[in-house]
Structure formats: C-alpha cells, structure tokens
Amino acid sequence: MEDLGVAVVGFGWMGRVHTRAYARLPHHYPRLPLRPRLIAVADEVPGRAEEAAGQFGFATATRDWREVAADPQVRAVSVTAPNFLHRRIGVAMAEAGKHLWIEKPVGLSAGDARAVADAVARAGVQGTVGFNYRNAPAVEKARELIAAGGIGTVTHVRIRLFSDYAAHPDSALTWRYERERGGSGVLGDLASHGADLARFLLGDITALTADTAVFVPERARPTGATAGHTRTGGGERGPVENEDYVSCLLRFASGARGVLEACRVSVGEQNSYGFEVHGTSGAVFWDFRRMNELAVSRGTSFQDQPVSTVYVGPGDGEFAAFQPGAGNAMGYDDLKVIEAHRFLRSIAEGTPYGATLADAARGAVVLDAMAESAVSGKWIDL
Numbered sequence: 001m002e003d004l005g006v007a008v009v010g011f012g013w014m015g016r017v018h019t020r021a022y023a024r025l026p027h028h029y030p031r032l033p034l035r036p037r038l039i040a041v042a043d044e045v046p047g048r049a050e051e052a053a054g055q056f057g058f059a060t061a062t063r064d065w066r067e068v069a070a071d072p073q074v075r076a077v078s079v080t081a082p083n084f085l086h087r088r089i090g091v092a093m094a095e096a097g098k099h100l101w102i103e104k105p106v107g108l109s110a111g112d113a114r115a116v117a118d119a120v121a122r123a124g125v126q127g128t129v130g131f132n133y134r135n136a137p138a139v140e141k142a143r144e145l146i147a148a149g150g151i152g153t154v155t156h157v158r159i160r161l162f163s164d165y166a167a168h169p170d171s172a173l174t175w176r177y178e179r180e181r182g183g184s185g186v187l188g189d190l191a192s193h194g195a196d197l198a199r200f201l202l203g204d205i206t207a208l209t210a211d212t213a214v215f216v217p218e219r220a221r222p223t224g225a226t227a228g229h230t231r232t233g234g235g236e237r238g239p240v241e242n243e244d245y246v247s248c249l250l251r252f253a254s255g256a257r258g259v260l261e262a263c264r265v266s267v268g269e270q271n272s273y274g275f276e277v278h279g280t281s282g283a284v285f286w287d288f289r290r291m292n293e294l295a296v297s298r299g300t301s302f303q304d305q306p307v308s309t310v311y312v313g314p315g316d317g318e319f320a321a322f323q324p325g326a327g328n329a330m331g332y333d334d335l336k337v338i339e340a341h342r343f344l345r346s347i348a349e350g351t352p353y354g355a356t357l358a359d360a361a362r363g364a365v366v367l368d369a370m371a372e373s374a375v376s377g378k379w380i381d382l
C-alpha cells in the first residue's frame with residue numbers, strides 16, 4: 001500500500017464530501033494499492049481551510065491554491081471551488097503534474113471543459129469528473145439492462161432533475177446566480193448531471209432543442225462568506241443572471257427520443273432526480289430518492305405488463321463495497337466514495353475508470369447547445 005498525497009481546493013459542500021470520500025476509501029476498498037494522505041486544503045475564506053485541517057487532519061492549510069500546485073507532496077487534487085475557477089485551477093494543477101478529480105460542470109462553457117481535458121491529456125495525468133449519479137449501482141444496473149436488450153429497442157427517455165434549493169425568495173445571490181462566476185444556471189448545475197445520465201444510458205445525443213426561463217429574477221446578496229445554498233442576511237438586491245429552468249427535446253444517435261427537464265426553484269421537490277427509459281418490450285424507472293431501487297417492466301405482454309421493484313444487491317455495480325445484502329441502503333456520500341475509488345484506481349493502473357474529462361467536454365457541448373437553442377428557438381445538430 002503506497003501513500004498518495006491529496007489536496008482539496010474549495011472547502012464548501014463538495015470539498016467536505018470529497019474529503020470524507022478520501023478518508024473512507026481504505027474502509028471500503030482495502031485492496032486498493034494507494035492510500036490517500038490528506039496533505040493540503042485551500043479555501044479563500046479566512047479561517048475555513050484551517051478549520052478543515054483541524055477537523056479532517058490535512059497537514060497544511062492555505063488561502064492560496066497556487067501553494068497547493070507548487071507542493072511536491074501533493075500528487076492528486078480535488079477541485080471543488082466555484083465553476084469560474086475550474087479552468088484556471090484545473091489546467092494549472094494538470095500542468096503541475098497533479099491528477100485531477102474535478103467537479104462538474106468543469107468551467108463555464110464547453111471551451112473551458114475542453115481546455116481542462118486537453119491539459120490533462122497533455123500532462124498524462126488522470127482526470128475524474130463529479131458525475132456521481134452514474135455511480136449508483138441501480139443506474140449501472142439499468143444501463144446493463146438496456147444494453148443487453150432487456151427492454152427491447154429503446155424508444156424514448158424522460159430525465160428530470162427538480163430541486164427546491166433556490167426556491168426560497170431569501171436564498172442568497174451567491175456565485176451560482178452570476179454569469180461571471182457560475183456561468184449558466186440550472187444548465188451547468190442540475191442539467192449537467194441529466195446530460196451525463198442521458199449519454200451514459202442511451203449513448204450519443206445528435207440534436208436538441210431547448211427552452212429556458214428565470215422564475216426568480218432578483219435576489220439579495222449575501223452579507224458574509226457563503227457555502228452551499230445560503231439564505232441571505234438581507235444584503236443589497238441584484239439580478240439573477242442565469243436560468244432557473246430548462247426543458248429540452250433530445251434525439252439520440254440510436255434514433256431514440258428524449259425529454260430532459262431541470263429546475264432549481266421547484267417548490268415541493270427535494271432532489272427529485274430520476275429517469276424513465278422506455279423500450280419496445282419494457283421499461284426501467286429510477287428515482288434518486290429511492291436510490292437503491294429500480295422499477296422494471298420486462299416480458300412479452302406489451303399491454304398491462306407488470307412492473308416489479310428490484311432492490312440492488314452485492315452483484316450490482318459497487319454495492320458489495322458498502323453493504324452485504326439487498327435492501328440495506330446506500331446514500332449520496334457513498335456515490336462519492338465510488339468516484340474516489342475510480343479516481344485512485346485510474347492513477348494506480350494508469351487507465352481511466354468512471355466519468356472522465358472527455359465525458360465532461362462532451363456533456364458541456366450538449367449544455368452549450370441547449371443555451372444556444374433557447375436563444376435561437378432552433379434545433380441544434382451536435
């Protein structure tokens with residue numbers, strides 16, 4: 001077992017989740033030849049990195065991510081800072097020879113995602129991206145079922161990502177709502193997961209048309225440092241610069257059709273993410289809130305064909321690394337432990353596992369096309 005020096009840049013929600021995943025890796029994957037050692041944490045908010053070091057045991061804490069890039073003990077870096085920093089930090093870390101675990105959407109545009117993907121390829125380092133929903137054992141099982149023809153020929157899919165995280169009118173105007181620091185709104189946030197799931201389950205998307213809307217046009221600025229989805233303390237009001245909502249029609253290379261809808265201001269919807277994939281002889285349904293279940297309809301009845309609930313178990317995806325039998329629940333953080341495992345396995349074996357920067361770059365092209373179509377009102381060929 002060899003130690004691998006790791007660092008985390010940006011210690012908000014995702015920084016914590018990545019750190020917990022590194023810490024838990026040896027518990028779930030004792031045969032992994034690399035053991036993460038928490039070397040450095042960086043966050044620009046005064047005191048936040050020191051607090052993280054105290055709580056999680058990082059050897060050093062800094063406000064300047066450039067110190068992380070220059071630290072020879074750091075061999076792998078989690079980039080969990082806001083979107084506008086992904087390109088700058090991602091490219092710099094790759095050029096410094098660090099392996100990269102970077103959060104979606106990887107920058108503000110397809111150009112940014114491509115730049116990070118190119119830097120990683122040039123440097124010969126590994127790059128893993130935070131498309132965690134594809135790591136759910138039930139999602140992997142659905143993919144296998146679809147690929148094996150278990151529901152016949154896929155005809156159409158519906159993918160939804162509804163959340164209420166920005167529904168409260170007092171939800172603060174953080175970096176997420178600004179073009180300069182967040183880029184797009186729900187497109188880069190929730191819809192980026194949806195585009196990845198669409199590609200993961202059904203393959204390449206060849207054309208799309210989309211519509212977007214802003215439903216909460218103004219919010220109050222935060223009055224102090226923020227992390228996650230903070231409520232405002234009553235700062236000055238400013239405009240929401242990116243979309244709250246997107247709906248999109250998709251065409252796949254296979255001929256299948258799809259609908260993707262995402263919204264961050266859906267009252268009554270908490271992490272309501274999922275898909276319904278339909279084929280000529282069956283269907284498969286997944287809901288993130290019942291992450292370890294699939295609803296499956298298979299057979300030769302066509303009409304009135306029953307739907308069964310299938311609980312994933314030790315034979316499905318990475319389930320066996322977490323629970324001994326079906327019906328024992330895995331949770332959100334476990335998806336990040338799986339992602340961390342795929343990242344370190346990529347480093348150990350010199351070959352990629354899981355979602356890569358090429359996936360992020362292709363997904364970002366889909367998102368940019370949605371934004372373009374929402375303006376032009378036209379179908380866009382990809």
Ligand SMILES: NC(=O)c1ccc[n+]([C@@H]2O[C@H](COP(=O)([O-])OP(=O)(O)OC[C@H]3O[C@@H](n4cnc5c(N)ncnc54)[C@H](O)[C@@H]3O)[C@@H](O)[C@H]2O)c1
Binds near residue numbers: 045063082
């Ligand atoms: N995969 C997922 O399910 C998922 C979920 C949420 C967020 N994300 C992604 O993770 C990233 C971070 O999101 P979050 O929710 O953790 O945001 P957050 O606002 O909670 O945290 C961001 C952190 O970055 C820090 N930061 C800002 N500028 C910095 C700089 N120059 N140097 C170092 N640190 C800096 C902030 O102080 C903050 O602590 C985003 O790109 C987001 O799209 C992914």
